[in-house]
Amino acid sequence: MTRLPAWADYGLIPVLNLGLAFAVAALVIAALGEDPAAALEVLVAGAFVYEGALGYTLFYTASFIFTGLAVAVAFQARLFNIGAEGQAMLGGLGAAGLCLAFDAVLPALLMIPLAIAGAAAAGAAWGAVPGWLQARRGSHIVITTIMFNFLASGLVVGLLSGPLMRPGQSNAETRALAESARIAQWHEIAPLLGLEAGRSPLNLSILLAVAACIGVWWLIWRTRWGYALRCLGLAAPAAEYAGIPVARITVQAMAVSGALAGLMAVNTVLGAQGKLLINFTAGFGFTGIAVALMGRGHPFGVALAALLFGALYQGGAEFDFEFATITREMVLLVQGLIVLFTGALSQMLVPLVARALGRA
């Protein structure tokens, strides 16, 4: 296999692949009779320029960071966690459940950390079970995590239309959480710092997301546990030889992965909606797979990819208003193309670039 210098491998190639994805999307838009340049303008304006747009973009970015990291951590151990969606749902149940129980008595300073821990713990448990099934029973993680998504969905629907349902209401959602269980939003804080901010759901969870990126990087590359995880992912027989407890690491990796996915609920439930809604995960768990792929399993790559996907998600919403023939579903096409070019075809340009650099 051709090897490129690191800057080309991690910088140039992803940018070129991304360019290809956008180029193909532009062709599709042109074929639909719209102007690709105009579409791009709308996308960028919708994601960054309009009032509150950047806030929305960063809000989505935070969610994508959590689910992207979840997939990336598992992938370091060669575990393909398709279950971030379900783990995020459980995270919502864990956070909301604790808030419903304690938000009347606990102050924010205790309630919020407890809810965060609850989200992580519930997600971790939902990830650890498929991990255990793979490590001990040989059930493939892809299959079990997919099934656990359905289980989680059923569980959320059941609870939200039953025990957790807001009394005297017919919507499948919980009551609004008390103020002590709300994470402060940026447009509330900005004026205190003398800044102006448009209304958006962007909240302090984004700091947690950034901390999670650094934490995951530290965990994987600066701890012995991370070393064991990487050995297992890169060469399982060598990990065995090194005396690394393969089954235990597998379960733990899935628990960490699930916990990260569960933290997405902190951003959406505690930070934005203030109650647990049905379908609050909105497929972000699945988008996390694309984010992790594009971020090449590295936490910092995941952060960049999450920003890109956040901008697409937010900016794409503007398509509905501006164009007759293209809608926000166009974003799904772009996402799909990005996965195709940065994931499945990520090596396509390598020989070409190598030749251009005189390294073939």
Next chain:
Amino acid sequence: MTAPAVRLSGITKRFGPVVANDAVDLEIPAGTIHGIIGENGAGKSTLVSVLYGFHRADEGRIEIDGRPAEIRDSADAIALGIGMVHQHFMLVPNFTVLENVMLGAEGGWRLAGGARGARAALARLGAEHGLEIDPEAEVGGLAVGLQQRVEILKALFRGARILILDEPTGVLTPEETTRFFGLLATLKARGVTVLLITHKLGEVMAATDGVSVMRGGRMVAHRVTAETGPEELARLMMGRDIAAPARPAASAPGTAPALEARGLGWRDRRGVACLEAVDLALRPGEILGLAGVAGNGQSELLDLLAGLMPPQAGEIRIGARRITAADPADPAEMRRLGLAHVPEDRHRRGLVLAMEAAENAVLGYHHGPQAGPPGRLSPAAMRAHCARLMARHGVRPEAPSLRAAAFSGGNQQRLVMGREIEADPAVLLIGQPTRGVDIGGIAALHEQILGLRAKGCAILLVSVELDEILALSDRVAVMAAGRIVAEFPCAEATRERIGLAMAGIPETPGAAAAMAGPGAAGPAGGGGGGPGPADPRH
């Protein structure tokens, strides 16, 4: 007098600088069973690969039935009536016998038509050659001997009249082996020419009409089986022209073993016994060389001693610890007990090729201080440790941040060896230390091993290279069919004696019980617990 079924003249095959076959001549009369024997790496497999079209010879000519043949791929070989049964079967386990036999020769796009013809052909071939088998049986559920039968039927179904069998008895039980020889006789009676590749002298003596001996890529002798004997063949196989290399002066080993194994037994998932009643003792300051043809249980023994698999029978003692099936130890615990292990397969086990050399330098010792302060993995600490290791053990280039995959085979091995030596072990297990290592590298590795011995380490050296065993060992044990069949002090270990033991030929009648080869079936079989009819293998 008909033309010979196969005539090879001057076959030369090179892989880069390695000459695997050097001007090899071979002639096999039609309708005979011909054996090709030789040590590991003698060039047997390359030769039959050339005949079957897997490799193309660089030089030389092939004649089949007296006509010059050009064999570019296996389809050419099949068209010429050559069939091959590989050591590791190429069957689809959840297909039926019939489906497996038809695979690749389905006869048209409608399966039913081809199946009808194949079923009839299978019945006819089965009746003719004594190879009856239920065509609807699922192959995965068949005993190994029957799976082999399916492989042979597959070849015959494609019209093979020249059958190449590569180490056919390696996977068979003794009973199945006996039946297999009966089958060979039937094939011969039907006019099939059989080419039998093996390293078991007993089988050659029992089954073949003629035999050719290969050594170091050359054909060294052709014999009529009836006119030779196992001793001569062993001598030809091993070669006696190479003077035994200079051995180091015998050290004075400690008396109490650092590691002791008693009655170790292990069977694989199919129930084939890979290890049976293995006893050995490793003493401080001593190298025990374990010789044997690859695949006779050495790998399993290393895995067992290293803690990679739990013993199913017997025990391992290391220090005060007793390791048994009920109380196994994992590799991490074995390391804590002072055991280090240079694995046979450094690419799969010994190294994480995608990681930096520095990270590989702590593999297995990543909980120790060389990986960083407690609770933290420190790349700086790992690189410093790796740089020291590289300087001390001659790993080139001295670049701790280079990926392990970027080093040459010899330097990879020095990295692994250095890592294990730096742990200052009481016991060191070494598997195939010089596999894939160039000549210059070998000498350095041998010095490393001897240096460790001088420091009082107890060493088990497993190698298929007899020269290496003889050059380094204080004692030599020989493994065959999962047992230790002979042991010599270094002064008495000669190539010939080791070679005979490796090939499964007993030196004394008393050792007959340990032999598995049919040619060595001792008259009494007395009491030694050898594999017998009572074996619960089916």
